[in-house]
Amino acid sequence: MGLKIYNSLTKSKEKFTPVKTDVVRIYNCGPTVYDYFHIGNARNFITAETVRRYLAYKGYKVKFIQNVTDIEDKIINKAKETGVTPSDVAEKFTKAYFEDLEKLGIKPADISPKATEHIEDIIEFVQELIDKGYAYEVDGDVYFEVAKFKEYGKLSGQKIEDTIAGARVEADDRKKHPADFNLWKSSKPGETGWPSPWGMGRPGWHIECSVMSSKYLGETFDIHLGGNDLIFPHHENEIAQSEALTGKPLAKYWMHNGMLQMTGDKMSKSLGNIKNVRDLLEDYEPDVIRFYLLSSHYRGPLELTNDSLDEAKKALQRLWNCSDMTSRLGDSQSQVMEHKLNESEKMLSEEIDKAIDKFEESMDDDFNTSGAVGAIFELVAEANKFAGENPSPSDQGKAVLGKVNKTLNELCQILGINANKESSIAEDDSFVNDLLQLIVNIRQDARKNKNWDTADKIRDGLSELGVKLEDTRDGVVWKIDR
Template sequence: MKIYNTLTNKKEEFVPVHEGKVGIYVCGPTVYNYIHIGNARPMVVFDTVRRYFEYKGYDVNYVSNFTDVDDKIIKKAMEEGVDASEVSEKFIRECEKDMQALNVKEATHHPKATEEISGMIEMIQELIDKGFAYEKNGTVYFRTRKFDHYGQLSNKNLDDMMAGIRIAVSDEKDDAMDFVLWKPKKEGEPSWPSPWGEGRPGWHIECSVMSRKYIGDTIDIHAGGEDLIFPHHENEIAQSEACNGEKFANYWMHNGFLNIDNKKMSKSAGNFFTVREIGEKYPLQVIRFFMLSAHYRSPLNFSDTLVEAAKHGLERILTAVDNLRDVLAAKQSGGANGVLTEADQKNMEEAKALVAKFEASMEDDFNTADAIAAIFELVKLANVTAADGSAEYVQYLLDTIVKLCDILGIITDKKEEMLDADIEALIEERQAARKAKNFARADEIRDMLADKGIILEDTRAGVKWKRA
């Protein structure tokens, strides 16, 4: 299995730290709002990486954190007049709902930064003791120049970076490139006691501590969006290797950016969409399939045209699976001969070759686009040969396509068709719940309908619905 390693800028053969086991750390979201469609890409991509390792028999320790103390969370809490923990806990719950809707498996560990403060204080003290960090007026900084390999991941040079920095006369840092490990308390902000006074951790130290605790000094794979390469991941390497004296991560995987209609997503451009908003327009299984239809390192352009194409592609696969189930049921109820014919055996060999093609694609830096192409070839084979095949052959085709879709996190179960009258009744109940300000029940009904493939759209003229 080959993985493109951002650290070396080349594909490398994967060799785990411990045979048969894989430790994967994925930087999770800062929970101050609903996750946006850009946040969803690494969640889907690296969930698929995890699923493939599990399919190959690895024991996977998958760790993805929640950053639940941050300037953005504090700002949101102050605006709403609530405690910062209230904001973070709310959006952790909402994030978990969205991840479930995207069929992202629950992590082995989902640590929260606020529950790991003691470990952060301990690591910062270790860095001070080793001369890699220093305290000034309650702030602790990392001595960037003391770490010889700084810039190795991002291919940045400290002197080149210094050339573009304006240094304030009042700047207390020993060097302009030094970064914060611990910051002193400000009025109204959450804080914790430390040897340097009341305060809270800097962002970068959080992941170094949580990955060490839940995986170890050396991670097999550290992953995230390419926007995290610098400074976040670069700083993680510096902190962790300076403290632990071991290589921090053997393989670095980074997914490409997601653009909207070929433009960078931003609130100012009016093209900023949350997963929740996209889910009102498309089933999130379609969005997952769309995201896997391109290589994870490539930029991904989100547009209605491309998502519609992905929707039709997914429907082809799901229709083929449904047809196989119907054909199998008919053969079994009719007492059809289950013995493989010579034609079945020949077709089965062709199917096995396509499974091998799927695996080869996944083992070439998780090329999900080519893996999906192999599934489409299996679908074509099934559509042409299943009707004349034995029950055993049809069962093999069905099991194979379902298994490969499961690796990609694509759900192939049939959804029971709801009657229009039942849909209308639930919409009426939802409207009544909203009127009574029972928003929890209203959301529950929306989610229930979404699970059945019914998309709601709230308009001034009332609620419109359609089948996905």
């Protein structure tokens, strides 16, 4: 079973074979840093990360680039509104971007190139397009001449004529064709700009991705990702620029994630119905947010509601409980010896392999994280069942449970989810642990004396402080949740 990827370019699932054998090169369109990023952006980042992690799990060497657009009209507008410079805005939100990524538990890209640090490269790229006859300059602006690129529209299925029929393209007499787009924008006096052969100006939006992807990944890299709202015009234009210049495909596979919706509408900054990740993290743990985003397929739409997040949290709790139980009851140090297993141990052991198989099968099928999560939960159910039937497992039983624990951890890690709950109190905080142990011992004494009032008062009181006590058959277990 090899990996299959749905390629937006061909609108079909294709077998994945890297362009080069030794490394998979991936580019994802990163944020324009004019505000905190929202949960919809996060879905894209997490989709990219899932691709990246799974490919690494499959044994590929992965090189992952995600750019930072730090000069753009929206940044300039924001600067005007708030009375600071565009670079102030960009700096502030670039910093916030990396902070929020980290809080969400998303690994930053191998390289996060910034547009403003590649002005020279961009100018060179634009000049070459002019030299090759694909672009023209008017009053300090440089446009890409869409009519010159015969394959224009191959990604989005848009025809140039239809685009004009939409009549929403800004009228500009200076352009040869309404669909022609900006490669270089002249700047007004006093505006941020860089010197260029065409006067002071700044890069058009689409050009930076073409420039930086080719610079760091080379011509024809493997996977280009982005939200499906970028298909047209952004990705279409990227293809036009790059392929006009090189005559080679920009990327082999194009992956586009679906939009996150709020009460039926797309979440977007222009609609004003956005939910910042920063704010969301006040109410939900990173794992919950990631788990929720992974619980459906990346290409479909996904509705964000409090209920869906709450539900994700409960589901995740079930996983955490099982992980807890298997680490408590299991022994991950000792080896499972198949021939020594009894009937039920053997069954559980087989369930581990089944879960791994189903997990990989799902992920191989265009990164079906929903199916992969299902596989994990099937293992959880089997482990719980086994533990219920074998409260005091044999050594081999412990070994199998330990293996379940390890498997749970490994599979979750591929999805970027912690199989174990991150506690706000360090696990090695021995003072807290000793204190809790003392309280629990006192409560156990009360229980021995059937002093239920005291015992319950302690349990309820701790619960309010975020410490949950469970009286299991083999002792008291506490979980910290605050």
